[in-house]
Amino acid sequence: MTVRNKLSENALQRLRIWLLLTPAMTVIVMLFVGGLIAGLARSLNYFPLIGLTEPNLDAYRAVLGDETFLRSLAVTSYISFTATAISSVLAVAAALLLRPLVLRQRLFYFMFSLNLTVPHAVGAIGISYLLSQGGLASRLARSAGLTDRPADFPALVADPWAIGIIVEYVWKETPFIGIVVLAILASVGEDYESAARSLGAGRWQTFRYVTMPLVLPGLVPASVIVFAFTFGAFEVPFLLGRTAPTTLPVLAYRSYTDVDLAARPEAMAISMVIAGTSALIISAYLALTRHYSRG
Amino acid sequence: MGLLLIALALPILPLAVWSVSFRWFYPDVVPSVWSLEAWVAVLSPANNLAAATADTVAVASLVTVLATLIGVPAGRALGLNEFPGKRVVELLILAPIVVPGVAVALGIHGLFIRYGIANSRLGVAVVHLVPTVPYLTLLVSGVFANFDTDYELQARSLGASALATQRFVTLPAVGPGVAVGALFTFLISSSQYVLTLLIGGGEVVTLPLLLFSFARSGENAIAGALSLVYIAPGVVALWLSSRHLSGNSAALGGLQKL
Amino acid sequence: MTRRQRLFHSLAVLAALAGTAAACSTGSSQNESDAVGLVDLEESELAGANWDEIVAEAEGGTVDWFLWGGSDQINSYISTEVADDMAEQFDITINRVGVSDTADAVNQVLSEAEAGRLSDGSVDLIWINGENFRTMKQGGLLFCGYWDVLPSMEFVDRDDPAVLFDFGTPVDQCEVPWNRAQVALIYDSATLTTPPTDIDALLEFACANPGTVTYPAPPDFTGSVFVRHVFYNEADRLFADEGGLDVLLGAFDDEVYEEVAAATWATLNEVEPCLWRGGDTYPADKPALDQLFANSEVSLNMTYEPAEVGLAVDDGLFPETTRTYGLQSGTMANLNFTAIPFNSSNKAAALVVANYLLSAEAQLEKADPAVWGPQTVLDVDRLPEDMQAMFQAVPRHPSVVAPEELAPLALPELQADWVTGIERDWSANVAER
Structure with a gap:
């Protein structure tokens, strides 16, 4: 019963x-x-x-055989990897450095997380007004006597190295990852680290063997989110990128809105590649970090 | 610290200056003519700021209500229970977070047109559920993971009704976390560009669409003013919720669970 | 379950769920069997109606008008002057839908056609250019055959090739003329005293002043028209004995195209190292070039619509010393139109709006640079004398080249097939080379 x-x-x-x-x-x-x-x-x-x-499979054949697509795939991967790596490193550094301030003061926490609420489109427009060759930084360089004309200022927007795009992503995503890391640091407290230090571990050793393993469970998913986001984001490369080669999402959107209906299957094929590639890279990354966090 | 904060504010600065400038050409570091013309233009009815704000708020409110109704129960189920098939459910919920929206939006567009919900606020709100429901579900599951259901059981055994238990025990415990999630859901919805552009078909013009249209046509002063209008609600929302966020990882726990 | 089993289990469930979704998405709701195609007035619900009946039918309707929304002043003209007049005179509501690219509006209609929405479409009126018009006409996406019922057509010269052909595509009463446009070059008279006066001089100027000249990447509308000017210039040289660029003015000819295109790419590649950023990249579109010009990063700019330069100066985007001029070797001219999609849900009201926009009163109001400033498409000589006088008295903007100065330099546009070829091949032959 x-x-x-x-x-x-x-x-x-x-x-x-x-x-x-x-x-x-x-x-x-x-x-x-x-x-x-x-x-x-x-x-x-x-x-x-x-x-x-x-x-x-015509659309896939057309897309995969197209040099524009392949270059675009390379550019997209490069931007996502670089932006994610830089944001992750900066975020951990900033979180460790700012831990005492940010966690105790609401105002600092607010300031640090402020641009989480700023949409990427606004960030991208701001970056273009700041870093383009006619932008604010270039004007300051000229008034400081460093340059004579806009062309003397390095190309940071719509440039071959996608610096403008990466700067925007780093600007916006560093606080995001940083806050996730800070949340962990706050929840575990400083006891483990002080214990390690009191047992004679050096700064680097403490960081490598105590702090890192503690923050990794937050850092990994946060950086996965950033990677996935930057791989599939449209706004920023659309506003700050070069016309060619452009990123995959921009390419897919362009083909989709091409008035030639024949381009639509290709647009869909590109978006399937975006979905597949980001899923693939992310699972590889997760497998890798799982492997390392065990070993 | 100061340096970092300056770096964080730097891209916003030119937007603010542009919004009160007129004829601000290279190499002038500050505008030669200051003017409120851009603000007048932004606020003039011809530029549809009011309409765009209405569209943005209508869509984001609907999304917030729907996503909360859908995501909170799911978050509770995931946060409190182990059950067979949980991994599949988690996988399904994570998928929209890691697979870019563009990839899905193109396919959804055709379906929505066929079912007649493209080009409407409803359609846009429905498509915004794709990025928001998984986010909210994960966040809420994190909140519930820190919630001890024994309190509910105790309340019930002390004679409280199911409703009273929810009202006086569950809600106070998970309320702040859910509220922050709802607030951020609102922000996520109101910052969608591609999904809104595609599914709204130009008829649902939210703030990001309006902003793009001016930024892309070189109307820097107007784009600057509009940017400030656009980021204001998010900043206020953050300030209001920062009390619940700081030092408390519950609201961000959902993101860690990935 | 082992991990692997669990994974397979997950995948199986996913596949099953996905199958259900697919079945939902492709199974139900068969649409009416009508195919997509141009809809003539006489086959529509307005067949046989006279103008008064159409106006009566339009009463209380809403027109969803899709048009480029990037100009504050044009937006304001549509949303106030036009919208107020339509509401007062005809009880019609104008819903201005600003798009950043007209192709978005075309795409909208296309998506609806593809999804089988053959009536009750969401677009009632589009401000359209030649290429998009051709796409819509070829795709059977337009409402046609209504010129004879529009009272305002009386003052249009219906024998003018620019009215009969839009980028070489026969108009066939599938759109209504709205503005006259002609390419002009833009410079700042404060920093440049003698701008180049033809294409050869312009290319020389670029290399004499490295880094200060560029053009938007085709298929941008303005970038494309710049490349077409170079294309014309090459044809003029290559076919000097056979009438110069006349060889281009007809149906697409593959042989001629290949020859002229090869010369065009060679010329553009030769000048490329002299361009802005050494030709490493090109401004993505016209607004990007405008931005470069406003910041004096480049010293020459171009436009298909000189009136917009007046607006840009008034809006503080360009310096007050900005001037426009036409090339002595000629600049291209055409008309732009308003068109009604085949599946518009309110064709009567859309017709009333198109007719209003073409009326002498509206054309006169819009010609004023304080309002907007483009040239009228009406044949002014056909108007009553007092109207003619008012058109002559329209104020001029100091930054906008006088129409009587520009008009004699007008070159006809190419047919759309040529344009498509140029836009398709530029990227591979110039940008990515």
């Missing part, structure tokens, strides 16, 4: 859980998975409504 009660209680509990989850699952399956599948179908030239019932 009690066993049966226990069982049905268990079943009830499970039912309850799934009922709670159903709305969220519905949204994700219908919109996210549905959107991906609709995109996948279109990328395979499968679109029964306009009489396309024979799926094929």
